Amino acid sequence: MIINFDKLFESYVHEWYRANAEKFDDPEEAEVLMPDIYEEWADKPCVEIRGVSPRKFFAKITDAEELVKMLVLSSIESSPCALLLDRIESEPKCAPHLITVVKQSKNPSVVMLAINLLSNIGLQIPYDIYISWLLDYGISKCPKHIDSEIIELIVEVLSEKADIIGDLLIPFVAGASYETKTNLADILVGYKDNETVYSLLVEMFEDGQNLSLYAGYLGKYGDARAIEALKSKLADCNYLEYIEIAGAIEKLGGEVNIKRDFSGDPYYKALRNA
Numbered sequence: 001m002i003i004n005f006d007k008l009f010e011s012y013v014h015e016w017y018r019a020n021a022e023k024f025d026d027p028e029e030a031e032v033l034m035p036d037i038y039e040e041w042a043d044k045p046c047v048e049i050r051g052v053s054p055r056k057f058f059a060k061i062t063d064a065e066e067l068v069k070m071l072v073l074s075s076i077e078s079s080p081c082a083l084l085l086d087r088i089e090s091e092p093k094c095a096p097h098l099i100t101v102v103k104q105s106k107n108p109s110v111v112m113l114a115i116n117l118l119s120n121i122g123l124q125i126p127y128d129i130y131i132s133w134l135l136d137y138g139i140s141k142c143p144k145h146i147d148s149e150i151i152e153l154i155v156e157v158l159s160e161k162a163d164i165i166g167d168l169l170i171p172f173v174a175g176a177s178y179e180t181k182t183n184l185a186d187i188l189v190g191y192k193d194n195e196t197v198y199s200l201l202v203e204m205f206e207d208g209q210n211l212s213l214y215a216g217y218l219g220k221y222g223d224a225r226a227i228e229a230l231k232s233k234l235a236d237c238n239y240l241e242y243i244e245i246a247g248a249i250e251k252l253g254g255e256v257n258i259k260r261d262f263s264g265d266p267y268y269k270a271l272r273n274a
Contacts, residue, residue: 002073005081008048012041042083058083064093071117072101075110088117095124102126106145112153119157127165130154134183135172155183162190170196178207189217198223205229211237212244219248227254234258239268 016037017030024030030037042055049057058081061067067088074080088094094117101114103126118125136142137151158165166188173184173196185204188197201221205214211233218226230249234242239262246256262268 002070002077003049004074004078005054005083006078008046008054009038009041012044013037038082054081054083058087061087064091065097067091068094068097068101071113072105072110075107075113080113085113085117089120092121092123095121099124099126099129102129106143108145108147108150111145112150115150115153115157119160125157125161127158127161127168130158131165131168134158135176135180137183138177138179151183155186158187159190162187163192166191166194166197170194173197173200185214185217189221192222197221198225202226202229205233208233211241215241215245215248219251222252224252224254227252230254231256231258235260239265239271 013034020030043053045051045053046057052060058067061070067084070084071080071088074084088098098114098118098121102111102118105111105114115130133142133146134151134154137146158169169184169188169191173181173188176184181200181204185200188194189201191197198221201214201217205211205218205226206229215230215233218230227249230245230252231254233245234256235258237245242260242262249256
């Protein structure tokens, strides 16, 4: 039987408010105290779990596989207890079992939980699986449960390790779809001094679909050769794009010598009137 800790906490909050209602004119005033109430509940003996506190309940579980099984089972009916997530993050031996969840679960929410927990533990991260899903996303080879939210999370995780996995991704840039290139650019902007990455960022900027983003990326990448490509868009962009492009040029050591009148630009008007 899976204990619903959310329900236990809800009951605790209900009883707490009944005992303290006279202190508040409006129930919403108690909302700011919720973090403190949660900590109080976490350390208070609970009849429903044999008189131990919720925090001690999880602390007493030393089997890493059991902790991860609890994560999966509790995710079926509700959200896993935050105390369980904290306990898993504190136990490095959970990492291999979380990798198994990433490989075998067909539940997107559970997969995302496992990815986040693995990232927070930081010891074992299945880069090969993440990269495979990233490159196959949008084609039949990609597992059906891998959705855009999982891909977004994977991009975030891989971005933090661009210096480690950059070499693994570089060979796939040339033949990638536009969508995959956007994801690769998000990751590889952190992989410095590489000709393929520089060319990818320039390509995505010159494509024009997101000038502001890729201008920022070129500024961040730090290759002064991009100044000319950036300047080429200054004469035909909106106010927000102009600001980002000009900032990137100056960050790379260049000068912005194209001045424009943005009095009719809707973005300029909106910002001025804000």
